[in-house]
Amino acid sequence: MAVLQVENIQKNFGKVEVLKGIDFAVEKGEVLSIIGSSGSGKTTLLRCLNFLETPQEGRITVNGETLFDAADSHTLSDAAIRLNRLHFGLVFQQFNLFPQYTVKRNITLAEGLLAKERIKKEGSYNGYTDYREALAAIDQKAERLLAEVGLSDKQDSFPCQLSGGQQQRVAIARALSMEPDVLCFDEPTSALDPELTGEVLRVIRELKAAGRTMIIVTHEIEFARDVSDTVMFMDGGVVAEIGSPEQVIGNPQNSRTREFLARFNER
Amino acid sequence: MFITVIQALSEGFLETLKLFAVTLVGALPLGLVISFGSMSRFTPLRWLSRFVVWVFRGTPLMLQLIIIFYVPGFVLPQNPWAISGGRFWAAAVAFIINYACYFSEIYRGGIEGVPKGQQEAGQVLGMTKSQIFFKVTLLQMIKRIVPPMSNEIITLVKDTSIARIISLQELIYAGYAFLKGSHGYSGLIWPLFFTGVYYLAFTGLLTLLFARIEKKMRYFGG
Numbered sequence: 001m002a003v004l005q006v007e008n009i010q011k012n013f014g015k016v017e018v019l020k021g022i023d024f025a026v027e028k029g030e031v032l033s034i035i036g037s038s039g040s041g042k043t044t045l046l047r048c049l050n051f052l053e054t055p056q057e058g059r060i061t062v063n064g065e066t067l068f069d070a071a072d073s074h075t076l077s078d079a080a081i082r083l084n085r086l087h088f089g090l091v092f093q094q095f096n097l098f099p100q101y102t103v104k105r106n107i108t109l110a111e112g113l114l115a116k117e118r119i120k121k122e123g124s125y126n127g128y129t130d131y132r133e134a135l136a137a138i139d140q141k142a143e144r145l146l147a148e149v150g151l152s153d154k155q156d157s158f159p160c161q162l163s164g165g166q167q168q169r170v171a172i173a174r175a176l177s178m179e180p181d182v183l184c185f186d187e188p189t190s191a192l193d194p195e196l197t198g199e200v201l202r203v204i205r206e207l208k209a210a211g212r213t214m215i216i217v218t219h220e221i222e223f224a225r226d227v228s229d230t231v232m233f234m235d236g237g238v239v240a241e242i243g244s245p246e247q248v249i250g251n252p253q254n255s256r257t258r259e260f261l262a263r264f265n266e267r
Numbered sequence: 268m269f270i271t272v273i274q275a276l277s278e279g280f281l282e283t284l285k286l287f288a289v290t291l292v293g294a295l296p297l298g299l300v301i302s303f304g305s306m307s308r309f310t311p312l313r314w315l316s317r318f319v320v321w322v323f324r325g326t327p328l329m330l331q332l333i334i335i336f337y338v339p340g341f342v343l344p345q346n347p348w349a350i351s352g353g354r355f356w357a358a359a360v361a362f363i364i365n366y367a368c369y370f371s372e373i374y375r376g377g378i379e380g381v382p383k384g385q386q387e388a389g390q391v392l393g394m395t396k397s398q399i400f401f402k403v404t405l406l407q408m409i410k411r412i413v414p415p416m417s418n419e420i421i422t423l424v425k426d427t428s429i430a431r432i433i434s435l436q437e438l439i440y441a442g443y444a445f446l447k448g449s450h451g452y453s454g455l456i457w458p459l460f461f462t463g464v465y466y467l468a469f470t471g472l473l474t475l476l477f478a479r480i481e482k483k484m485r486y487f488g489g
Contacts, residue, residue, distance in 0.1 A: 050390075050391045051390075052387055052390060052391065078396075082393055082395060083393070085390065085391055085392075085393050086393045088391070089391065090391040092384055092387070092388065094382075094384050096382070096384035096385060096387065096388035097388075098385065098388070098403055099407065099487040099488055100406045100407060100410075100484075100487045109392075109402060110389070110392035110393060110394050113394060113398050113402065114393060158486060158487055158488075159487070159488070160487060160488030174392070175391075175392075177392075178392055178393060
């Protein structure tokens with residue numbers, strides 16, 4: 001069964017239709033890359049999945065549970081949206097680390113707050129009834145995640161002391177801290193110097209090997225071909241073409257996909 | 268003579284300090300409330316907040332002091348300021364509202380100056396609005412507003428002398444008294460000039476304090 005099912009997502013900003021009915025599904029452990037030119041709606045789609053934008057139409061289902069249904073106002077309340085967000089992680093183009101906290105605290109902050117709240121309201125969090133014990137476990141997890149992205153030695157540094165590539169790896173660890181079902185990347189290497197993209201892409205490859213379900217909006221066509229199970233080409237707010245990387249990138253059927261890739265290869 | 272003057276000036280300075288401190292304690296939080304009002308998505312509240320800010324920034328503090336001190340006596344059955352220390356509290360109310368309006372705009376600038384991505388990063392991690400404000404935005408906002416706030420707070424030290432218009436016996440009032448005649452002296456001008464030393468010493472102290480705060484928050488770039 002699909003982890004994520006997206007049906008008929010439509011989003012307009014005023015009169016501008018940015019998404020005109022998007023449908024797709026992602027299986028557990030699958031990596032979906034979304035490519036397309038600027039303005040095609042890729043980022044807006046990702047923002048809708050993370051409930052930073054509210055679509056006018058459509059439905060989002062995760063593990064069989066309908067998280068969002070434009071026709072059902074219960075799924076639109078602040079509290080519901082907040083819980084829904086925990087199913088998704090988002091890594092931003094601009095990292096958006098919290099500058100005033102150390103690397104480790106960036107990773108533990110959100111879960112620590114959640115644990116505190118749950119213990120107060122429901123008596124326990126992840127089996128812990130004592131906040132300090134819960135926090136110790138969260139701390140350990142952060143150290144594990146930092147090891148995964150290769151930054152164990154940076155846990156007490158502040159974001160401004162790190163390179164862009166290191167900051168983005170911390171941002172990935174932070175997104176993983178909430179154990180999302182689907183991890184989304186919004187052009188994770190676009191703000192990086194070319195020599196720093198490699199370390200971030202390497203981490204994403206390792207996450208794929210570890211079986212994470214991921215959606216990656218990217219301009220790195222070669223990377224998309226290499227890491228993805230499925231590639232989706234968006235154009236003008238619709239899915240123009242979707243399929244295996246061999247098919248969409250290697251042998252595109254849609255004329256717009258061909259044009260886009262041809263422009264890309266010229267560079 | 269010198270001792271008498273210093274004693275009288277120090278008493279006035281104490282009153283100045285009291286007004287300064289009470290204004291800060293009241294206006295710092297009230298300004299935040301007003302800034303939330305003027306950023307509210309609820310239009311009537313936003314308009315009301317911006318109207319209040321316009322009125323209090325758009326008229327002289329001296330006029331506000333006079334109105335707040337005298338008008339209640341005309342319109343209310345009992346003058347609320349007819350208590351011991353009533354003058355002081357009337358001045359405090361005027362100063363708190365006036366300064367809260369200025370502070371609210373500084374806060375607004377500070378909050379809006381924190382990149383939107385910070386808030387969004389908190390949101391996608393499942394944090395609530397208040398968690399995002401207190402744990403993510405607040406410190407970054409404080410870092411941004413220290414320079415304009417220090418300006419405003421230093422202005423406040425000197426603005427307290429405007430309370431003289433309703434005969435609050437603050438530092439300038441105490442200095443001027445020696446010119447008009449007080450403590451057995453009259454026609455003395457130097458005590459009035461000497462009040463400048465108090466203001467300079469106190470604002471100097473504040474300047475050092477703000478420099479320290481700025482330095483403390485230099486560790487993070489945002």
